[in-house]
Amino acid sequence: MTYCVGMMLDRGLVLMSDTRTNSGVDNISVFRKMYHWQVPGERMIAIMTAGNLATTQHVISQLEERTKAPADRHNCLLEAPTMFQVASLVGKLLAETIHEREHFNGEEGQGRFTASIIVAGQIKGMEPRLFMIYPEGNFIEASYDTPFFQIGETKYGRPIILRGYDRTMSFEDAVKLLMVSFDSTLKANLSVGLPLDLLVIEKDRFEPLHARRITAADPYFQQISSGWGEALKRAFYSLPDYSFEE
Template sequence: MTYCVGLRLDRGLVFMSDTRTNAGVDNISKYRKMFTWNVPGERTFVLMTAGNLATTQTLVSLLEERTKAPEDRNPSILEVPSMFEAARLVGRTLRDVIRESAPGNEPSAQSAFRATIILGGQIKGSEPRLFMIYPEGNFVEACDETPFFQIGETKYGRPILVRAYEPDMTFEAAVKLMMVSFDSTIKANLSVGMPLDMLLYETDSLDIKAQRRIEEDDPYYTLISENWGEALKFAFGSLPDYKL
């Protein structure tokens, strides 16, 4: 399992993903789930993956190969005219990988190879956009009513996002919100784990300037985790007791 979040703000986009993969309690590994393509001043894409690891690795490899391949192997994500077309390209590629992986291309067999994608970024001349792409190749776009997407193990980290998100919040506040969401998920589910990958994309920057890996012993993450736990205990204790 995994956990990834893409968040749309007035200021830009925020991405965070864990790095744990789980094929049973005795087979836990770490793999990167956040990938980027960037042409400074022209376009920036961020892609996060959840689902079958072989499927997602093949998807990313195909997208990467097409950026370096001869003309006859286009289309390339670095040449699409819009974020919408980028989402269509990723969706088609994902659908094709799943179909080719399933024995006999049977729909029932395809479920073992399913994967879900978050894609966000900006192309010069248009606004930043954020999409969630399904295994079937179709997708939905973030909007004012649905300003963030989660993939993977979503339920534990969702309540804080729903309650605390504000579109005009700063990047600093958004990182704090993300860390609480991930800390809640990590504590509740062993299939999600550190380290975390984080990327902040500022509108119209058309470049990747704030990207880092957050290790388990990161001082700020530790502070957030400890203080959030204490704050929850205090809030619970301050609620009135049920009267029998």
């Protein structure tokens, strides 16, 4: 499993992903699921992936044209004229990769190679955009009615985002909100694991405002993880008490 969230704010985009992959609980590894590319002053594009790791790595390699010698490569993400075309391209590559592998493996390949992708970014002269790409290659775009997308293990960490999100919030608060959401998920599902990758894309900046890896030793994450339990209990006890009297 995996947990990734992409969130749209008035001031830009915030992305967080875990790094655990597993093939059974007895076989876990750390792999990056967040990738980003930039043309300073012109575009900033990020991708997060969930699902079959061979599928998603294949899509990323195709985007970067790793079949060619380094000198001959053109990253097509850096040439697409709009974010809509970026999403279309990623969707096409994802659907083709899954289809090819399933087709090759016949009936027993059905559903085994599936994956989903979040695409986020901005190209100069246009607004920041956030898309969720389905395994079939089609996609949806976030709006302020539904301003965030989650992929992978989405349920444990969803209630706090639904309650805490505000489009005007600061990047710092958005990072805190995502850390709480990830902490709830990490505590409930072994197949989501530290470290986390964090990327903050400020509107019209066209390079990462902030990009880092959050490990288990991160003092701020530790504060959130231990503090949230206490804060939740205080919140719980601040609510009016139930009474058995009607």
